[in-house]
Amino acid sequence: MGTTIPTLLLSLEKQTFNYSTMKKLLPLLFIIVVLYGCVDCGPQQELTVGINFHREKDSLHLNQVYALGALDQQIFNKQTEDFNNSRLFLTLAFPISLLTDSTTYVFEFENRTDTLTLFYQRDFYYKKDCGFVVDTKKPARSEDSKSTFSKVNVSYDSYLMEKVTFTGGTGGNGINVDVTL
Amino acid sequence: MKALFSFLIVCLVSINASAQKIYSTPVYVGIDVVKGIPSYVFPEKYFIRKTLVIEPYVRFNRQKPGKSILISAGFAKGSSKIDPSRQVSSQQFQGIYFKMAFEASNRRIPISGGVGPMFSISGFKSNYQFKGPTFGDYTGSFHEKESLAFGAEGYVAYDLKLNKKLSLRFLIRNAIAIRPGDMPPPDYYPGIGYTKDMSQLLFSGGFSTQLFFRCK
Numbered sequence: 001m002g003t004t005i006p007t008l009l010l011s012l013e014k015q016t017f018n019y020s021t022m023k024k025l026l027p028l029l030f031i032i033v034v035l036y037g038c039v040d041c042g043p044q045q046e047l048t049v050g051i052n053f054h055r056e057k058d059s060l061h062l063n064q065v066y067a068l069g070a071l072d073q074q075i076f077n078k079q080t081e082d083f084n085n086s087r088l089f090l091t092l093a094f095p096i097s098l099l100t101d102s103t104t105y106v107f108e109f110e111n112r113t114d115t116l117t118l119f120y121q122r123d124f125y126y127k128k129d130c131g132f133v134v135d136t137k138k139p140a141r142s143e144d145s146k147s148t149f150s151k152v153n154v155s156y157d158s159y160l161m162e163k164v165t166f167t168g169g170t171g172g173n174g175i176n177v178d179v180t181l
Numbered sequence: 182m183k184a185l186f187s188f189l190i191v192c193l194v195s196i197n198a199s200a201q202k203i204y205s206t207p208v209y210v211g212i213d214v215v216k217g218i219p220s221y222v223f224p225e226k227y228f229i230r231k232t233l234v235i236e237p238y239v240r241f242n243r244q245k246p247g248k249s250i251l252i253s254a255g256f257a258k259g260s261s262k263i264d265p266s267r268q269v270s271s272q273q274f275q276g277i278y279f280k281m282a283f284e285a286s287n288r289r290i291p292i293s294g295g296v297g298p299m300f301s302i303s304g305f306k307s308n309y310q311f312k313g314p315t316f317g318d319y320t321g322s323f324h325e326k327e328s329l330a331f332g333a334e335g336y337v338a339y340d341l342k343l344n345k346k347l348s349l350r351f352l353i354r355n356a357i358a359i360r361p362g363d364m365p366p367p368d369y370y371p372g373i374g375y376t377k378d379m380s381q382l383l384f385s386g387g388f389s390t391q392l393f394f395r396c397k
Contacts (some may be wrong), residue, residue, distance in 0.1 A: 008348055009265070032189035042270065044311065045311060045312050045313075046311065046312065046313045046314060046315060046316065067315070069316060070315050070316055071315065071316060071317050072314060072315050075314075075315055081356055095313075095315040095316065096315075096316075097313070097315075097317075098311055098313050098319035099316055099317055100315065101311070103316075124309075124319075124321050125313075126323065126363070126364070128380065129362040129380075131268050131269070131309075131365070132268055132269070132309040132311075132321065132323070132365075134311055134319075
């Protein structure tokens with residue numbers, strides 16, 4: 001009998017500590033496992049592009065914006081309102097067509113009209129546990145946009161996040177456009 | 182698909198022929214009389230619509246008393262119920278399947294139980310839709326030509342004798358199968374049954390009624 005009563009009590013205390021600590025950590029471990037096991041399905045609806053407007057003077061008034069071939073132009077009323085209420089820099093989300101590989105927007109300002117045509121490649125495929133998903137890729141053609149704006153820069157990223165983490169994941173930015181008026 | 186179906190029929194006939202030599206009589210031939218019928222009677226309410234299911238059987242006794250072997254080859258063609266709220270509102274399917282069961286019967290009451298392997302080769306067609314409130318909905322199509330599923334089926338059956346030659350069999354069946362690959366979940370898998378939202382591990386059960394004719 002090499003075990004004394006204090007040693008036995010100490011080991012019991014240790015066991016209790018380990019058990020209660022484990023009990024507290026278990027939900028945390030569960031959350032970590034669940035979050036790391038998460039899959040980003042990405043958008044399963046009409047996609048939007050983020051258009052960042054850089055304007056040199058804030059007095060430019062937008063009368064209306066619309067997209068060619070759009071069945072519903074209602075969403076663009078909100079974009080027009082937001083554009084006119086903002087200052088020098090502004091980012092607005094515009095829907096893109098899933099029916100074609102390009103979308104053309106017409107911006108009617110007070111004293112001029114500009115057009116912006118975005119090119120992209122639609123990618124529809126089946127993703128396990130998600131269903132059919134839609135994403136876009138850089139267009140096969142050399143030009144990514146056509147516009148009457150002074151400068152347009154288009155960046156392409158997947159709409160699906162690469163990895164879902166605690167902070168929200170990486171990637172999934174989709175198409176972003178920088179427009180200098 | 183047609184060639185495979187013919188091959189299965191030939192196999193079935195040859196197995197039946199050799200079975201008559203090797204095993205003791207009687208030999209029964211049967212057909213499922215329920216599958217597919219509700220899909221014509223209630224096409225909008227049942228989980229499959231206008232689905233043709235042909236499932237013939239051959240059953241012969243083994244030399245051990247109360248033991249028998251059941252072999253079946255089936256064909257199913259139809260479509261699943263339309264649900265506009267889903268991304269894939271309906272699926273069309275077509276497939277052939279082969280089942281075998283080792284059956285044991287109770288000698289006092291006409292109840293039997295059987296279990297055995299099954300495999301199915303099926304094709305699926307569907308349209309999927311992405312909502313496009315601004316530019317209009319996008320509709321794409323998907324076609325999976327040949328999908329293989331294999332597994333086992335078990336059943337418990339009650340035999341009701343109608344006369345010397347004919348009998349009706351009421352059974353409860355359950356099938357479990359694996360389908361390799363990452364393909365969209367089938368709403369109905371020929372030979373297995375209702376498999377909505379199951380992509381790789383398929384599990385389905387149900388009731389059925391079969392009509393058997395005693396050959397010898």
